[in-house]
Amino acid sequence: MTELLRLDNxxxxxxxxxxxxxxxxxxxxxxxxxxxGPNGAGKSSLIRLAAGLLRPAFGTVERRERVALxxxxxxxxxxxxxxxALDFWARVDTVDGxxxxxxxxxxxxxxxxxxxVAMLSTGQRKRAAMVRVIASGAPIWLLDEPANGMDExxxxxxxxxxxxxxxxxxxxxxxxxxxxxxxxxxELDMGTLA
Amino acid sequence: MTALIAxxxxxxxxxxxxxxxxxxxxxFLLVATAFPFAVGPDAPLxxxxxxxxxxxxxxxxxxxxxDRLVRPDKDAGVLDQLAVRGFADxxxxxxxxxxxxxxxxxxxxxxxxxxxxxxxxxxxxVETLAIGIAIAxxxxxxxxxxSAALTANHKGGSAIGGLLVLPLAVPLLIFGxxxxxxxxxxxxxxxxxxSLLLTVIGPFAAGAALRGLRE
Numbered sequence: 001m002t003e004l005l006r007l008d009n010x011x012x013x014x015x016x017x018x019x020x021x022x023x024x025x026x027x028x029x030x031x032x033x034x035x036x037g038p039n040g041a042g043k044s045s046l047i048r049l050a051a052g053l054l055r056p057a058f059g060t061v062e063r064r065e066r067v068a069l070x071x072x073x074x075x076x077x078x079x080x081x082x083x084x085a086l087d088f089w090a091r092v093d094t095v096d097g098x099x100x101x102x103x104x105x106x107x108x109x110x111x112x113x114x115x116x117v118a119m120l121s122t123g124q125r126k127r128a129a130m131v132r133v134i135a136s137g138a139p140i141w142l143l144d145e146p147a148n149g150m151d152e153x154x155x156x157x158x159x160x161x162x163x164x165x166x167x168x169x170x171x172x173x174x175x176x177x178x179x180x181x182x183x184x185x186x187e188l189d190m191g192t193l194a
Numbered sequence: 195m196t197a198l199i200a201x202x203x204x205x206x207x208x209x210x211x212x213x214x215x216x217x218x219x220x221x222f223l224l225v226a227t228a229f230p231f232a233v234g235p236d237a238p239l240x241x242x243x244x245x246x247x248x249x250x251x252x253x254x255x256x257x258x259x260x261d262r263l264v265r266p267d268k269d270a271g272v273l274d275q276l277a278v279r280g281f282a283d284x285x286x287x288x289x290x291x292x293x294x295x296x297x298x299x300x301x302x303x304x305x306x307x308x309x310x311x312x313x314x315x316x317x318x319x320v321e322t323l324a325i326g327i328a329i330a331x332x333x334x335x336x337x338x339x340x341s342a343a344l345t346a347n348h349k350g351g352s353a354i355g356g357l358l359v360l361p362l363a364v365p366l367l368i369f370g371x372x373x374x375x376x377x378x379x380x381x382x383x384x385x386x387x388x389s390l391l392l393t394v395i396g397p398f399a400a401g402a403a404l405r406g407l408r409e
Binding site for chain 2: 092
């Protein structure tokens with residue numbers, strides 16, 4: 001099986017604190033790994049390491065495919081209508097508008113297309129961020145608390161989108177306090193690493 | 195390429211959106227209006243000092259949007275999302291510099307006409323000023339984006355940003371204003387040389403500063 005993402009003997013230092021060391025993991029097509037653990041255990045830092053936004057203090061991080069990331073910031077221009085804000089990322093990802101249409105439909109955001117991003121609620125913004133992830137077509141998904149503020153219906157849509165992504169040969173690294181009911185999910189307890 | 199055009203347009207749209215287009219222009223006009231009141235309505239004096247005043251006002255007008263260039267993008271996670279997609283920080287910086295150069299440079303050159311009239315500049319001097327400012331705009335944009343990136347992690351960064359820009363912009367001021375002096379014939383070449391240097395260094399320095407924001 002081809003590996004999409006591989007972390008080898010990685011250590012992460014934030015400030016003066018060693019968050020974890022000797023961490024290795026590999027994600028192949030269809031794999032999903034759930035990072036769990038208490039606040040400050042390094043879940044988000046591990047996501048950022050995998051995304052290449054942080055450099056590991058030790059070890060190597062290898063990404064063999066494109067990456068899509070959700071973190072605490074939505075990265076959507078607040079003054080724009082939702083659809084135009086998402087279209088910007090579609091152009092950056094060089095995917096066509098239909099991909100955005102389909103992804104907005106998957107996240108049930110089509111009725112909100114003309115609403116300015118600034119007027120959206122936390123959960124709606126998370127759904128919008130998911131639209132960007134889905135539309136990007138990137139095989140590696142790095143989702144940091146993607147369900148924050150989402151209601152049950154939205155969580156179900158998120159789980160469905162993840163299942164579809166894995167069925168298409170995508171991989172998922174999920175940092176969350178809840179398993180979200182995703183089937184066939186590997187676990188890594190970050191609390192035991194420190 | 196589509197992606198780069200999208201980046202550039204986004205920065206330009208944000209520079210001109212919600213009335214921000216008129217901010218440097220208004221500021222520029224404000225200085226030119228206030229100056230004759232402070233100095234007095236002596237036309238020869240205004241003509242002599244006005245050219246230098248235009249340069250000072252242009253420099254300060256370039257500084258105005260300094261806190262809107264990088265910090266909002268950093269806070270909104272836009273810079274992270276671009277980094278994840280593998281964009282080089284230098285490329286992101288270059289797009290920001292280009293968009294800022296056009297974003298404030300173009301309106302500034304248009305506002306130069308009424309400003310010159312207020313400061314009793316004749317046609318020949320207006321032409322010299324326009325050429326000089328057009329040459330200096332990319333360098334000013336480089337400096338401003340660089341200091342915006344350097345100060346994006348600090349509250350009140352715009353004040354520090356201004357202090358960072360000023361010493362590096364002094365050559366532009368000297369040679370730009372020097373072009374107005376009848377004996378300063380080499381000034382335009384020196385202005386072009388210093389502008390070229392700053393414009394070339396700008397994206398790399400600002401790119402390094404953007405990279406530093408992630409650590």
